[in-house]
Amino acid sequence: MPPRMLPEPTPETRHFWEGCKAGELRLQRCTECDGGSYFPPRAFCPKCGSRKVEDYAASGKGVLWSYVINMRPRPDMGTEPYAIAVVKLAEGPQMMTNVVGCPQTPEALQLDMPVQVSFAKQTDDISLPLFEPAKG
Amino acid sequence: MKQKSIAVVGAAETTKMGKIPDVSVIGLHADAALNALADCGLKPKDIDGVATAGISPVDLAHYMGITPTYADGTSVGGCSFMLHVRHAAAAINEGLCNTVLITHGESGRSRVGAGGFGRAASSLAGQFEMPYGPMGPPTMFTVPVLRYLKARGYTVEDLAMVAVIQREWAAKNPRASFKDPITVEDVLKADMIAWPFTKLMCCLVTDGGGALILTSAERAKDFPQKPVYILGTGESVETPMVSQMEDFTSSKAFRVSGKKAFDEAGIKHADVDHLMIYDAFAHLPLYGLEDLGFCKPGEAAGFINGRNTAIGGKLPLNTNGGGLSYMHSGMYGMYALQESVRQMRGIAPAQVPGAKISIAHGVGGMFAASGTVIFSNGAP
Numbered sequence: 182m183p184p185r186m187l188p189e190p191t192p193e194t195r196h197f198w199e200g201c202k203a204g205e206l207r208l209q210r211c212t213e214c215d216g217g218s219y220f221p222p223r224a225f226c227p228k229c230g231s232r233k234v235e236d237y238a239a240s241g242k243g244v245l246w247s248y249v250i251n252m253r254p255r256p257d258m259g260t261e262p263y264a265i266a267v268v269k270l271a272e273g274p275q276m277m278t279n280v281v282g283c284p285q286t287p288e289a290l291q292l293d294m295p296v297q298v299s300f301a302k303q304t305d306d307i308s309l310p311l312f313e314p315a316k317g
Numbered sequence: 318m319k320q321k322s323i324a325v326v327g328a329a330e331t332t333k334m335g336k337i338p339d340v341s342v343i344g345l346h347a348d349a350a351l352n353a354l355a356d357c358g359l360k361p362k363d364i365d366g367v368a369t370a371g372i373s374p375v376d377l378a379h380y381m382g383i384t385p386t387y388a389d390g391t392s393v394g395g396c397s398f399m400l401h402v403r404h405a406a407a408a409i410n411e412g413l414c415n416t417v418l419i420t421h422g423e424s425g426r427s428r429v430g431a432g433g434f435g436r437a438a439s440s441l442a443g444q445f446e447m448p449y450g451p452m453g454p455p456t457m458f459t460v461p462v463l464r465y466l467k468a469r470g471y472t473v474e475d476l477a478m479v480a481v482i483q484r485e486w487a488a489k490n491p492r493a494s495f496k497d498p499i500t501v502e503d504v505l506k507a508d509m510i511a512w513p514f515t516k517l518m519c520c521l522v523t524d525g526g527g528a529l530i531l532t533s534a535e536r537a538k539d540f541p542q543k544p545v546y547i548l549g550t551g552e553s554v555e556t557p558m559v560s561q562m563e564d565f566t567s568s569k570a571f572r573v574s575g576k577k578a579f580d581e582a583g584i585k586h587a588d589v590d591h592l593m594i595y596d597a598f599a600h601l602p603l604y605g606l607e608d609l610g611f612c613k614p615g616e617a618a619g620f621i622n623g624r625n626t627a628i629g630g631k632l633p634l635n636t637n638g639g640g641l642s643y644m645h646s647g648m649y650g651m652y653a654l655q656e657s658v659r660q661m662r663g664i665a666p667a668q669v670p671g672a673k674i675s676i677a678h679g680v681g682g683m684f685a686a687s688g689t690v691i692f693s694n695g696a697p
Contacts, residue, residue, distance in 0.1 A: 188444035189437070198444075221445045221561070247464035247565055250512035251456045258450040265451050265511075267460055267560045277446045277460075277560035287512060292467050309448055 183257045187307050194222045196236050201308040205238040206298045208272055220274035241298035242315065243270040250285055264290055268312050282313035318581060321697035323406040324537035324544035327357030327530030328658040331422065334492050334644055337524040341430030343372060343380055345422025345526035350381055353528035357540045359416070364530070366417035368405055370397035371648060377420055387414035393554060394681025395595060395648040398529070399688025402654065403550035405531045415532060422526030423646035429524075442558050454597060455519050456511045458683040461565035462600050463513065468566045471603070473513045475618035477504035479599040480517050480641050482627045487638025489628070489667035494521050495642045518599035520640035520649070527651040529658070534697050545661040546697060548674065549582025551575060551689040559683040568680070570687035571608035575678065578689035579610070582674075586611055590672035591660045592632055593653035595679040596639040602626070605678055606634075609689075628667070636660065636667045650679035654690065661694040 190198040200207030208218040212235055216228030225232045248266035251258075266280050281299060283289045295315035300308040329352030331337070331345050340348060346369065354360060366387035367374045374388040387408045391400045398421055405417035424431045436443045451457045466472065481501055487493035499517060507515040537544035553573035556562055563569055579586075594605035606617040611632065620626065626634035637643040637656040644652060657675040659665040675692045 186447050187438065188448055189439040190444065191439050194444055221441050221558075247461050249456055249459045249463075249514065251450060251452060252509045252511060253452065255450050255452040262512075263450055265449055265456055265460060267565075275560055277449050277451075277558070279449050292463060 182259060185257045185303060187303055193224050197222045198307060200236075200238065201300055201310050202306070204300055206241045206310055207236045208239040208270070208274060209234050209236045218272040218274055220276055240271050243268040243296055243312065245280060245290060245292055245294050245296055246275060247292065248280070248290060250287070261285070266290070266312070268296055276310070279311050280313065281311045318406050318410060318547070318550060320548050320582065321546040321693065322534050323409055323531055323547045324534045325529055325547070325658050325692070326532055326537050326540040326542060326544055327353040327359065327528070328655055329353040329356045329528055330652070330655055331526040334525045335494050335523050336426055337424070338427040338429060340424070340524070342422055342424050343376060343430060345424065345524065346372060346377055346420040346528075347380055347422075349422055349526035349528035350418055350420050353418070353530050356542060357530050359530065364416050364418045366405060366408060366414035368401035368417060368419045369421065370401070371421065371423060381418070383418070385414065387417065393686035395597065396650045396679025396681040396686055396688040397648060398650045398654055399550070399677060399679040399690050400552045402529065402531065402547065402690050403552055403688065406547055406550060409531065409533055415536070417531045418528060419531070420526065420528040421648060421651035423648060424524045425522050425646040426524045446558055446560055454683060455514060457559050458598050459511050459514045459600070460559050461562060461684070464565040465600065465604070469615045469618070471618045473505065474501055475603070475622065476513070476518050476599040477501040478618070478622055479596070479602050480504050482621060482624070483596065483635050483639045483641045485628055486636050486667055487642035490638050490643060491666060493638040493643045494523055495638070514598065517641070520597045520645035521642070523644040523646055525644050525646045525652070527655045529654060543662045543694065545658050546693045546695070547690060548584065548693045549578040549580070549691040551577030551581070552687065553577075554681075554686040555684060557682065557685055562684050566614070568604055568608050568684045568687065570684065571605060571678070571680070574687040574689045575609040578676070578691050582691040584674060584691065589632065589674050589676055591636065591657065591669045591675040592634045593657055593675070593677040594634060595649055595653055596635055596641050597645065597649065597680065599641065601680060602634060609676075609678060633669045636665060636669065650677075650681075650688065653677040653679060657690070657692050661692050663694070
């Protein structure tokens, strides 16, 4: 199996990937307007354009927002069908991910089910933020 | 733009369609361009504006022997050609050029002289989507759909019906790739590609091309074909990543582009006789009918199931068979425009009797961009 396709961080996104490595899902928010949290990372607020933004550790909680189950796995993803999912985070932003720790079936993957982040180490530099069904 | 100030005077597709293993990408552009030039009786030297996507307008101009005073390389995916029409209209009205050639050619199936897809691992999509295993449009364009179905109360049978009715249209089109009738059950039983999407809910992968030639309405009367006037246009873009679409149940780019075009054209929905909505996948016509305002949210599936968009219906939709059954080379927008022009000229294989206003609405990328062109065959 070829190595999994991995992100190459840029200066504007490095804090996010450093966070994943440290076990934190880091979002950003504006300190000048009440535009709320945003994703993907950038050095300014997409609502008001201010450069006065901060990153912070988000809750890592969200709900399964939508997905497809890819029946023709990409070679670097193995041989079994897998869901390509979008999670809606408690803080507002949506992010693409995989849902792990449950069967990759329509029955197991119910829209709006609570999920929580789970970091999967890929290399010394990159851990991917995956999600699993929330416990309890 | 001023209504009916610009007209399409030349329009043609490639000589062959479907599998064309003996022509390269730029060769398909040129074949379509030569056919469109013949259609309006012009030579390359008569063209002073060029626009294309996929290849550079420099490639096109040099290959065709054209020295333009206007070049547009807008490349926002499959609806780029709708944007080219819009920009060309503005350019001609502003005096930047007189006669614009817009081309498309793609060796989607045979891959002759075709570049590769792919996004840099440092791009936003490379960082925040590709690591999770998407493999091209069938696994990305489809991601919002479960949310859409749940929000609207639609079912997978509703998606299947889109493909079934478009196949009925394709049966009337001799150049369509697939013409045999299919049922909802056939669609649901086809190979599962990316649940809930089966193969028959996904577009074809074919080779082909098309070209349009535009000039001022004043000059249009002097050409051999019936002029097709541009009544209104719109465009917009939203996001390069489908996961970052603001609302999974509605395309912002569709709404903005569609409204702009309707406002420019000064028409009501009831005035529209014929509609093309770029259907890379079966959900696109549903989103399009709602986002363009033909149906209220939640009513598009019932509208299609009620055969309103089918043969004999009040709003004939995707009358060439669409990307699902006619052809889809990769950037399908050109073929939607070609079918609108044929309908306005009155020469379409599945001609809508007496059609006077046609809309071609395109999508680019995965809900990334949109372009809308409203045509009329009535003289200014």
